[in-house]
Every structure is written in structure tokens, then in C-alpha cells.
Amino acid sequence: xxxxxxxxFLEFNSGKSAVALKNVSLAEEHVHDNVPGFPMMPECLMIxxxxxxxxxxxxxxxxxxxxxVLAKINKAQFYHYVRPGDxxxxxxxxxxxxxxxxxxxxxxxxxxxxxxxxxxxxxxIDNNLGGKEFPKENxxxxxxxxxxxxxxxxxxx
Amino acid sequence: xxxxxxxxFEEVKEVLVDALGLDEDEVQPKSTLMGDLGAExxxxxxIVFRLEKSFSVKIPRxxxxxxxxxxxxxxYVKDGKMTQKGLEAMAKSMPHTDFSSFAxxxxxxxxxxxxxxxxxxxxxxxxxxx
Numbered sequence: 001x002x003x004x005x006x007x008x009f010l011e012f013n014s015g016k017s018a019v020a021l022k023n024v025s026l027a028e029e030h031v032h033d034n035v036p037g038f039p040m041m042p043e044c045l046m047i048x049x050x051x052x053x054x055x056x057x058x059x060x061x062x063x064x065x066x067x068x069v070l071a072k073i074n075k076a077q078f079y080h081y082v083r084p085g086d087x088x089x090x091x092x093x094x095x096x097x098x099x100x101x102x103x104x105x106x107x108x109x110x111x112x113x114x115x116x117x118x119x120x121x122x123x124x125i126d127n128n129l130g131g132k133e134f135p136k137e138n139x140x141x142x143x144x145x146x147x148x149x150x151x152x153x154x155x156x157x
Numbered sequence: 158x159x160x161x162x163x164x165x166f167e168e169v170k171e172v173l174v175d176a177l178g179l180d181e182d183e184v185q186p187k188s189t190l191m192g193d194l195g196a197e198x199x200x201x202x203x204i205v206f207r208l209e210k211s212f213s214v215k216i217p218r219x220x221x222x223x224x225x226x227x228x229x230x231x232x233y234v235k236d237g238k239m240t241q242k243g244l245e246a247m248a249k250s251m252p253h254t255d256f257s258s259f260a261x262x263x264x265x266x267x268x269x270x271x272x273x274x275x276x277x278x279x280x281x282x283x284x285x286x287x
Contacts, residue, residue, distance in 0.1 A: 071199040074176070096206040098218065101199065103206050121203055 004144065005049035006090060012152035015061045017093045020053040020148075026084035041082040043116070046108055047073060050118045054092040054104035056145065058122050060153060061097065064141040067134060071101065071123035078116040086110050095119075100127040165212075165281050169274060172207040176200055184274055191269040201272075208277070214284055221280050223250045224268050239263035253279035 006020040024031065024041045031039040051070040059068045082088055088110050095103045102122045108115040125134055170184045177194050190196040196204070205218050219226060227233050227250065233243030244263055248256060254276045259267060
């Protein structure tokens with residue numbers, strides 16, 4: 001089982017940008033653990049959700065042939081708490097892409113409010129600088145992950 | 158109009174401050190990226206991406222930081238040191254780098270010290286003039 005922190009995509013412009021949505025519910029266990037007595041969505045998990053939104057965007061550019069992993073959080077600045085009942089959206093734009101890595105600029109919003117500005121870097125780990133080898137199977141983009149894109153991009157064989 | 162070396166240095170400094178979370182006065186021309194400024198391998202790509210944006214030029218990573226290909230060549234590395242042939246290849250592919258102290262003791266572990274703030278400024282000066 002893998003934790004997926006976005007519920008669905010709202011927009012997907014291959015190679016350019018994507019918008020994903022998450023509904024935060026009081027039924028989710030993690031909202032109770034960060035600050036006891038003050039249920040909220042932990043910031044670290046929102047960064048993970050942003051990383052998943054951007055990671056799928058970057059991975060799809062090369063037909064999910066690369067293993068794309070989060071390598072660096074360049075910026076994560078939060079302006080508001082996200083509470084149960086909130087619907088948040090993750091807006092990701094590709095900034096740069098090379099053989100070894102990619103970067104995105106992201107924003108988390110709740111309606112018109114900006115919840116956070118986030119910039120992330122991904123490594124294409126089969127092209128890592130250390131020359132380390134990884135299993136051939138793409139353990140990053142599992143079927144469950146890719147199923148989020150149904151209806152947004154043409155399924156490639 | 159060509160951009161001055163001072164201006165290039167200031168832009169490079171800004172890129173390094175943002176990419177590595179540094180204070181401005183930590184970035185000196187002779188600072189080494191890994192030893193003095195604490196850069197890790199992913200930071201090199203981050204720096205390349207940011208330089209491309211700041212200077213509006215395409216920078217292939219292997220042009221600015223080309224040692225990976227050199228170090229994987231058995232003709233260039235022997236017993237943990239760069240061979241004469243390796244040093245010549247390095248000098249050719251890294252004209253923006255000061256080899257004077259490295260050539261005296263070409264230990265491959267010291268290669269990372271070749272990447273200095275100055276070497277980035279030299280690289281961009283040549284690239285922007287081209």
C-alpha cells in the first residue's frame with residue numbers, strides 16, 4: 001500500500017502544468033497527530049502531496065520511463081493552517097528539466113487563498129551522479145499512481 | 158553590451174545563496190562549492206537550473222561540472238590519481254578551472270575542490286562572451 005496524498009487531478013497539461021485536489025477530512029488519522037487538540041493537515045504531508053502532483057507531471061513527460069524521486073525542497077513557505085473540511089488544490093509548473101533532474105514551482109491554494117509556496121527538485125535516479133544502480137522495475141510510478149491520470153492523458157502502451 | 162565580471166559574480170552569489178541557503182558573505186571567489194559551501198550532488202543540478210534562468214543561457218551540466226565522464230575513464234585514473242592523460246583531458250574540458258594546485262597532487266578525492274565560485278564565474282564569462 002502506498003499513501004497517495006491527492007484525490008484527483010483537475011487539470012493536466014503535459015510537460016507544463018498540473019492541478020490536483022485533496023479534500024481534508026476529520027476521519028483522517030494524521031490530522032489529529034500533529035498538534036493534539038487542534039486537528040490540521042500536517043505541512044510535511046502537504047509537501048508530499050505537492051511532490052506527488054509535480055512528480056507525476058515530470059514522470060509523464062518521459063512516459064513514466066524514469067524513476068522520479070523528490071531530491072530537494074528548495075522552498076516551502078506556509079501562510080495558513082489547513083483544517084478538516086478544507087479542500088486544497090496543488091498547482092505545479094515545470095521550471096526546468098534535464099536528463100538527471102527536474103524542478104517545479106508549486107502553490108497550494110484553498111479557494112483563492114494561497115496556503116503555501118513550494119519549490120521542489122526531483123532526481124531521475126537511474127541517471128544519478130553517484131552511478132548507483134536501482135531495480136529495473138519502476139517502483140515509483142505504480143499502477144495506482146498512474147490511475148490518477150485516467151481521462152487526462154492518452155494511455156500509452 | 159557584455160556583462161561585467163563583477164556583475165556575473167553578484168548574480169552567481171545570489172544563485173548560491175538561494176540554492177544552498179547561505180549568507181551573502183559566505184560566498185567568496187575562492188570558496189569551494191562542496192567543502193566551503195556545503196553543496197551536495199543534487200545541489201549542482203539545482204545551481205545549473207538557477208544559472209540557466211538567471212543568465213538566460215542553456216548550460217549542459219557536463220560542460221560546467223564535467224568530471225564524472227573523466228573519472229569513469231580507466232585511462233584517466235590510476236591508483237586514485239589522475240594520470241597525465243587525464244589531467245590533459247581535464248584541462249581541455251574545464252578551461253574555466255584553476256588546476257595549479259591540483260596538478261601537483263592529482264588525488265581524485267580532491268577533484269571536488271576544483272569547483273569554486275570563481276570557476277563558475279569564469280565559465281559564464283566565456284559562455285556569455287561566445
